Amino acid sequence: MPIFSKKFTFKSAPVRNRRIPESDCPRIHEKLEEFRNIQLQLGIDGGYTFANGSWTSTEPSSAIKPSTNPHPQLKQQITKLSEENNFLKLKVDIMIDLLTENSIELKELRENISK
Secondary structure, three states: OOOOOOOOOOOOOOOOOOOOOOOOOOOOOOOOHHHHOEEEEOHHHOEEEEEOOEEEEEOOOOOOOOOOOHHHHHHHHHHHHHHHHHHHHHHHHHHHHHHHHHHHHHHHHHHHHHO
């Protein structure tokens, strides 16, 4: 028995000569035009279209498009919310002052009762 002999031999894979018939695996015929023009919709803000190697913006449809420019409405809403925020901060400051006054009065009452 030789010392350096191979214990295992690998079998070669059989050659595949059988062709897959067309009915088993139909070929897909895709139109390349579908992939050249890509449309990306971004909600009510419109979208983008990829055509001829560049992106162009598209306007939203009239059914979805708001009647006016949203920027003035947003500015009005921001000012309204900031005024409301300032009013609520003022209310909190007043409530803290009242709570401080009441706690001082309560402390004075407790001191008077304990004497």
